[in-house]
Amino acid sequence: MAAIYQAVYRRASSLFCRFHSTYVKKMRYLNTLKEDDDFCRQAQTSGTFYLFHNLSPFLQKVGKKYLLPQLSAAEMKRILEKLKETEQWMEKSVLIGCSDEHVPHFALDLGALEKSVIESELQGSFTDLRKALFVVDVKDSPLLASAQALLQWHESHQYCSKTGQPTQKNLAGSKRVCHASGITYYPQMSPVVITLVSDGSRCLLTRQSSFPQGMYTALSGFCDLGESVEEALRREVAEEVGLEVESFQYSASQHWPFPSSCLMIACHALVGGQQTEISMNSLELEEARWFGLEEVLEGLKRDHTSSKQDDGSFLPWFPPKQAIAHKLINEWVKQQTSRPT
Numbered sequence: 001m002a003a004i005y006q007a008v009y010r011r012a013s014s015l016f017c018r019f020h021s022t023y024v025k026k027m028r029y030l031n032t033l034k035e036d037d038d039f040c041r042q043a044q045t046s047g048t049f050y051l052f053h054n055l056s057p058f059l060q061k062v063g064k065k066y067l068l069p070q071l072s073a074a075e076m077k078r079i080l081e082k083l084k085e086t087e088q089w090m091e092k093s094v095l096i097g098c099s100d101e102h103v104p105h106f107a108l109d110l111g112a113l114e115k116s117v118i119e120s121e122l123q124g125s126f127t128d129l130r131k132a133l134f135v136v137d138v139k140d141s142p143l144l145a146s147a148q149a150l151l152q153w154h155e156s157h158q159y160c161s162k163t164g165q166p167t168q169k170n171l172a173g174s175k176r177v178c179h180a181s182g183i184t185y186y187p188q189m190s191p192v193v194i195t196l197v198s199d200g201s202r203c204l205l206t207r208q209s210s211f212p213q214g215m216y217t218a219l220s221g222f223c224d225l226g227e228s229v230e231e232a233l234r235r236e237v238a239e240e241v242g243l244e245v246e247s248f249q250y251s252a253s254q255h256w257p258f259p260s261s262c263l264m265i266a267c268h269a270l271v272g273g274q275q276t277e278i279s280m281n282s283l284e285l286e287e288a289r290w291f292g293l294e295e296v297l298e299g300l301k302r303d304h305t306s307s308k309q310d311d312g313s314f315l316p317w318f319p320p321k322q323a324i325a326h327k328l329i330n331e332w333v334k335q336q337t338s339r340p341t
């Protein structure tokens with residue numbers, strides 16, 4: 001009985017919170033969808049769907065642009081009918097957001113179904129995320145990354161790690177439950193500190209051997225269990241380049257889906273003017289060096305194609321604006337150019 005009252009309460013509060021801002025109403029609506037399967041099932045009939053196929057998002061190329069189409073529930077049903085599948089498939093979707101007008105958005109992976117039929121029917125193609133993320137409109141990248149990450153999490157958490165029994169997704173896909181052990185599993189992100197180290201007039205950028213040739217970025221590292229962001233930042237800078245951080249400042253954070261979901265916590269760090277000699281951990285890094293303002297300004301003008309020189313060498317370039325390292329580097333340039341001379 002309590003569950004019914006709870007559901008009625010939630011619906012009533014979401015309907016009568018007219019005094020709240022659009023944002024608050026939106027967050028409360030999304031929370032109700034996550035908590036109330038019946039409410040979410042009902043909402044699906046008026047929702048929109050982003051399609052994936054084995055974790056590759058469906059994109060449509062229009063001219064030079066790559067669009068991220070949203071299918072209506074009716075179009076979703078038509079596609080499933082064409083594939084001779086039942087509407088039940090829609091319940092395999094996961095909630096990834098909603099519009100200000102409370103139209104819920106879902107992501108659905110049709111990986112078990114015939115890809116070519118869907119692509120020809122919808123006039124587009126399923127595209128690897130590592131490409132898709134950088135060709136869609138930059139405002140769509142975070143949604144694409146989180147949708148794919150949530151679908152990937154469900155795919156890799158089909159069984160309870162305690163009982164080995166299958167786990168069940170709730171309608172919105174915000175959790176999975178093992179009914180044998182009663183354990184609830186929630187999607188996780190691994191916290192990573194990414195740090196642009198500066199000595200006041202230079203910034204320290206690094207390369208791993210796995211990076212595209214010529215690309216340098218800020219150093220980064222996963223937080224160990226039990227570590228604060230501060231402790232992880234100091235440890236990673238000491239571990240990777242042998243320097244001691246004197247002070248640091250939080251900048252911003254970002255969900256990053258590669259290789260699996262990380263929460264990038266971006267900071268600027270200052271090292272003491274005297275101890276700036278880098279001792280690089282060559283197990284982790286291929287290169288780590290100081291960059292002056294001029295060299296950074298030049299690098300920001302390049303990308304992976306213009307970096308390559310006629311003699312086969314590569315001039316430094318930096319991650320694109322979809323990566324939070326780009327923001328750190330631009331903030332450092334602003335700091336440098338606004339310093340009193």
Ligand SMILES: NC(=O)C1=CN([C@@H]2O[C@H](COP(=O)(O)OP(=O)(O)OC[C@H]3O[C@@H](n4cnc5c(N)ncnc54)[C@H](OP(=O)(O)O)[C@@H]3O)[C@@H](O)[C@H]2O)C=CC1
Pocket residue numbers: 190192194217218219220221222223254256258259260262264284319322323324325326
């Ligand atoms: N968005 C952006 O601007 C940038 C994002 N990144 C991302 O930051 C992440 C971390 O960068 P990286 O420098 O490689 O990290 P680290 O410096 O921590 O080194 C990677 C090592 O961390 C360990 N590790 C891997 N996964 C995890 C995990 N989930 N939790 C704890 N430890 C882990 C592994 O060590 P072992 O093999 O010993 O287990 C791995 O070899 C990467 O996913 C990278 O894609 C990096 C730079 C820029």
Ligand SMILES: [Mg+2]
Pocket residue numbers: 219220221222240284
């Ligand atoms: Mg690292």
